[in-house]
Amino acid sequence: MTDRLLRVTGTDPVTRQPVDHWVADGVFVEAPADRGAAAVTLTGWVTPGFVDAHCHVGYSADGVASLAGAAAQARTNLVAGVTAIRDCGSPLDTSPLVGRPDLPVLIRAGRHLARPKRYIRGLGIDLEDPADLPAEVARQVAHGGGWIKLVGDWIDRSIGDLAPLWPDDVLADAVAVAHAAGARVTAHVFGEDAIPGLLAAGIDCLEHGTGLGEDTIDEMVRREVHLVPTLINIANFPAFADAADRFPAYAKHMRDLHTRSDDTVAAAMAAGVPVHAGTDAGGFVAHGRIAEEAQALLRVAALIGRDGRDVLDATTGRARRWLGLADPAPGEPADLVVYGADPVAEPGTLGAPVAVVRAGVIVDGRDQPT
Numbered sequence: 251m252t253d254r255l256l257r258v259t260g261t262d263p264v265t266r267q268p269v270d271h272w273v274a275d276g277v278f279v280e281a282p283a284d285r286g287a288a289a290v291t292l293t294g295w296v297t298p299g300f301v302d303a304h305c306h307v308g309y310s311a312d313g314v315a316s317l318a319g320a321a322a323q324a325r326t327n328l329v330a331g332v333t334a335i336r337d338c339g340s341p342l343d344t345s346p347l348v349g350r351p352d353l354p355v356l357i358r359a360g361r362h363l364a365r366p367k368r369y370i371r372g373l374g375i376d377l378e379d380p381a382d383l384p385a386e387v388a389r390q391v392a393h394g395g396g397w398i399k400l401v402g403d404w405i406d407r408s409i410g411d412l413a414p415l416w417p418d419d420v421l422a423d424a425v426a427v428a429h430a431a432g433a434r435v436t437a438h439v440f441g442e443d444a445i446p447g448l449l450a451a452g453i454d455c456l457e458h459g460t461g462l463g464e465d466t467i468d469e470m471v472r473r474e475v476h477l478v479p480t481l482i483n484i485a486n487f488p489a490f491a492d493a494a495d496r497f498p499a500y501a502k503h504m505r506d507l508h509t510r511s512d513d514t515v516a517a518a519m520a521a522g523v524p525v526h527a528g529t530d531a532g533g534f535v536a537h538g539r540i541a542e543e544a545q546a547l548l549r550v551a552a553l554i555g556r557d558g559r560d561v562l563d564a565t566t567g568r569a570r571r572w573l574g575l576a577d578p579a580p581g582e583p584a585d586l587v588v589y590g591a592d593p594v595a596e597p598g599t600l601g602a603p604v605a606v607v608r609a610g611v612i613v614d615g616r617d618q619p620t
């Protein structure tokens with residue numbers, strides 16, 4: 251087995267401590283007695299890789315992908331330094347991609363749950379009667395994946411502005427159904443009005459969260475709710491507003507949310523909300539942009555003097571633990587991303603990892619998944 255040994259040395263950019271990982275047969279192993287035994291040695295700034303905590307594998311600007319296309323999307327994210335994906339809703343059944351060692355770890359949310367004309371057409375399951383939400387949540391949990399994705403708010407064209415999709419009591423029932431079955435729940439939410447009901451229902455995470463304010467941030471902290479802002483998609487809000495000139499109140503609302511979004515996310519971070527990196531790849535964002543999202547989070551953290559090492563930890567190691575993935579230890583799958591420079595001191599380096607290792611194999615970005 252020694253001729254297949256991979257050794258990864260260097261520095262952990264979160265702790266700035268030296269690392270010395272040994273890998274064989276896809277997993278971390280104890281260091282051998284013979285330190286010269288490695289067939290290959292990688293050296294640099296070593297992380298467990300990013301979690302893209304909001305990614306739509308199976309969807310792109312072209313619409314619903316084939317399974318092969320979805321695998322290619324996942325591979326694009328892997329090459330960019332993403333070793334685990336929390337899919338945040340997909341119209342494609344991506345369960346055949348779960349457990350594939352040539353793709354990031356894939357943790358699925360199934361279909362978006364929405365109401366007619368209250369989300370991107372064709373993407374989710376549209377419930378005519380909102381009271382059917384708990385039963386649909388039960389079906390999605392059975393479909394498997396561990397997460398449920400709700401659309402918490404969207405434009406209501408009858409009022410011309412963002413509005414919640416679900417009554418508070420229905421949300422509470424729906425979240426209880428998911429929790430009883432061992433699944434966690436997150437929700438897309440842009441505006442202010444849907445947030446209190448989602449938090450009161452016991453939701454586990456919010457996506458975007460641009461409508462957060464002091465009170466709802468405090469409630470997130472109290473309830474230990476996580477936030478995935480998707481800053482590189484929030485950057486698209488002015489374009490969403492421009493495309494909605496028939497709804498001036500909505501357009502103004504989206505522009506206002508965008509204008510204060512860095513401050514909103516910084517306030518959540520400062521208060522102690524766990525904030526993770528999610529690209530929202532699949533719709534208006536191309537797959538493979540995790541470095542830009544991490545750089546945007548580092549920019550926001552700097553507004554409050556937050557150490558970039560804490561941001562890197564929140565988007566790699568702590569995000570993994572939140573999703574139930576293991577830290578590097580003997581017997582665990584060997585997932586690592588190596589950078590040529592300290593990615594906190596030099597965020598530009600995030601865009602070009604020296605090497606990505608997934609399940610013990612050095613990923614070749616030129617290979618297509620099979």
Ligand SMILES: [Zn+2]
Binds near residue numbers: 304306338
């Ligand atoms: Zn999304």
